[in-house]
Amino acid sequence: MTFLSGFVAIVGPPNVGKSTLLNRVLGTKVAIISPKPQTTRNRIIGIYHGEQYQIVFMDTPGIHKTRSLLHKSMVTSAKAAFKEVDIVVVMIELPSPDPPEISMILANLKTVRKPAVLVVNKIDLKQRKSILPVIETYKDRYPFKTIIPISALRGEGVEVLLEELKALLKPGPAFFPPEMKTDQPESFLVSEIIREKIYLLTKKELPYACAVNVELMEEVPEKNFLRISAKIHVESESQKKILIGRGGRMIRDIGQAARLEMEKIFGARVYLDLLVRVEKNWTRDAKALRRLGY
Numbered sequence: 001m002t003f004l005s006g007f008v009a010i011v012g013p014p015n016v017g018k019s020t021l022l023n024r025v026l027g028t029k030v031a032i033i034s035p036k037p038q039t040t041r042n043r044i045i046g047i048y049h050g051e052q053y054q055i056v057f058m059d060t061p062g063i064h065k066t067r068s069l070l071h072k073s074m075v076t077s078a079k080a081a082f083k084e085v086d087i088v089v090v091m092i093e094l095p096s097p098d099p100p101e102i103s104m105i106l107a108n109l110k111t112v113r114k115p116a117v118l119v120v121n122k123i124d125l126k127q128r129k130s131i132l133p134v135i136e137t138y139k140d141r142y143p144f145k146t147i148i149p150i151s152a153l154r155g156e157g158v159e160v161l162l163e164e165l166k167a168l169l170k171p172g173p174a175f176f177p178p179e180m181k182t183d184q185p186e187s188f189l190v191s192e193i194i195r196e197k198i199y200l201l202t203k204k205e206l207p208y209a210c211a212v213n214v215e216l217m218e219e220v221p222e223k224n225f226l227r228i229s230a231k232i233h234v235e236s237e238s239q240k241k242i243l244i245g246r247g248g249r250m251i252r253d254i255g256q257a258a259r260l261e262m263e264k265i266f267g268a269r270v271y272l273d274l275l276v277r278v279e280k281n282w283t284r285d286a287k288a289l290r291r292l293g294y
């Protein structure tokens, strides 16, 4: 049997469940998730190892109208994914199946003319009968290979999606060894977990003003102990005050939630040190963005 492989981008508007799907497919967390839009900021690779095939998924930031330079960099990296992959998975969500961003997304798809699959996510939130009209509308908008309703949260339809993607793969090598699920360093996941807890615990604009940088990650093997220290960059003194919270409560809660998750992932005790630093208007400063990994 010939080995099959290919690169698949997961693209779509913000908050539709792209990262949830990637984690569900891999059975492990490589991308962070939150109920707030614009959670994912970088492209994230996740490798699925099938029987005689390999799919390299690329989770991307949600495509949206941009405000700051940070958003511009996010959308640029999402749009670049169209060109770099073999197959495009366009994801929308059943509760709002015709988002304003979709025309921009389909326009990008039309310029690359690649095989694409439309995934309608969050079918657990609406009645079954609302799926059919959505499929009907999208049929005429792009020659999708297939349209698949799923619930990334519950796992429904995910097997079907994998089978459909497998059918679109071409003969090719295994790009990554079998034990590898992502190409990101552990320090990236650590910084993302901290960012996720900020998204979950803080309000309004604050999560969007935060960037996390892991400065130290050190194992103390004889004690099965991991020492991590990270800096959270915010844009202003007032944001710093809110992030630290009264008596340091907010930053403690963020640190605690992040630490508990890291301990589960690494199977070791974690000592996590968080520092908040003001980096004036970093979301609008090209140099600062690069320094912070965007």
Ligand SMILES: Nc1nc2c(ncn2[C@@H]2O[C@H](COP(=O)(O)OP(=O)(O)OP(=O)(O)O)[C@@H](O)[C@H]2O)c(=O)[nH]1
Pocket (backbone or CB within 6 Å): 013, 014, 015, 016, 017, 018, 019, 020, 021, 032, 033, 034, 035, 036, 037, 038, 039, 040, 041, 060, 061, 062, 063, 121, 122, 123, 124, 125, 150, 151, 152, 153, 154
């Ligand atoms: N009910 C339901 N919720 C879902 C499903 N998939 C994802 N969600 C929720 O939708 C929200 C957004 O999920 P994400 O995976 O972060 O979405 P995303 O598309 O990666 O978002 P961005 O990175 O911001 O573009 C989270 O609260 C998820 O729990 C689903 O199948 N059903």
Ligand SMILES: [Mg+2]
Pocket (backbone or CB within 6 Å): 018, 019, 020, 031, 032, 033, 039, 040, 060, 061, 062
């Ligand atoms: Mg995401």
